[in-house]
Amino acid sequence: MKIYIDPPRSQWPELLKRPVMDAVSLEGTVMQVLNRVEKDGDAALYHFTSQFDGVELENFAVSTEEIAAAESMISSELKQAIRQAADNIGSFHKRQLMGPEIIETMPGVRCWRKSVGIEKVGLYIPGGTAPLFSTLLMLGIPATIAGCSEIVLCSPPDKNGNLHPAILFAASVVGVTRIFKLGGVQAIAAMAFGTESVPRVYKIFGPGNQYVTAAKQLVQQRGIAIDMPAGPSEVAVFADASANAEFVAADLLSQAEHGVDSQVFFVTTDKDLIPLVKEALTRQLENLPRRQMAATALEKSTMVVTDTKNAAMELLNAYAPEHLILCCEGAAELAEKVINAGSVFIGHYSPESVGDYASGTNHTLPTNGYALAYSGVSVDSFVKKITFQQLTEDGLQRIADTVITMARAEGLHGHARAVELRCGELLKD
Structure with missing residues (x-):
């Protein structure tokens, strides 16, 4: 990790830079797949599934029998965990529903706004290095609460042509039944344009690699709404002298293990904490199954020492992280100074992992600095707000x-x- 001690403000823009993808060559490749699917429909989907996923499918659609069978393939502990997480996520998101409030702006002039669920939405759930069934909960639950009438789910098949049973079980808990074994750019194209098998949707949600991200941004240019621009997952941790170095290291690794391009940003007012955190990282990394991936991510990550908490918060607000963890004294008060972040975790016992899975908040959040202007996914993401007036x-x-x-x-x-x-x-x- 790169280490900066009290960097001058003139250096901040440089140390806050995220890696830049070669968008031109990437978009060219992605556009070819999009155009082929738009033109050839299912035939193109079969071709690209064979080429990119290495599997020959007879049917993209997941049957009700496959969904039912998935329940017996996962442990009772995992099923209970998924149900508990779904309950918490549901409780948090149901409170976001707002009924229409009629405002009489002047006598005889009544105005109100009503939330109406987007009719057709598409959910993309990655299944490559990790089957993100938790993301299905984060997207499917608010979609259901919002009243979306058609929810289409796409996730890449494994080498045997199956989806991970935890994804199918989570789908049954959420109530999503239109499920397709499709991954990558071809999945985004299928939902954006529609094919003989996959219905066209009006808005597409969900994370993915750089190709999926590029595909979402390109179909947005053709009139298909997307949840938000997104890049590699990231976490920023602020810690003072009261922080536990082991906790901090674990939080950094929990994000680094997402992928080699994950972003990890550590800021502290205590320079003595730096070697302790580095030592804890080295030790914990040895026992991490995805250690190679995490180690690669850490190589490109940053540690910064600032002289005051105020300077630290200015730096962190300029960075606008997807996740921000405050491991310090007075964390609740310091949280009031946060103006740019996807989701904030307050105090020594609020690891980012709880938000990723089960606290109730949504983990589909803006990355790559988009937290400067974007919010994370919520029930609002799945509704249109229509205004009415009557005189x-x-x-x-x-x-x-x-x-x-x-x-x-x-x-x-x-x-x-x-x-x-x-x-x-x-x-x-």
């Missing part, structure tokens, strides 16, 4: 002069006339 005769007369004056000033006399005609009819009465 009485008296209400129209009260607001008429305001509308007519503004419309004429903009040169839009047709707008003014729509009000004038109605008011004229009212005067006849």
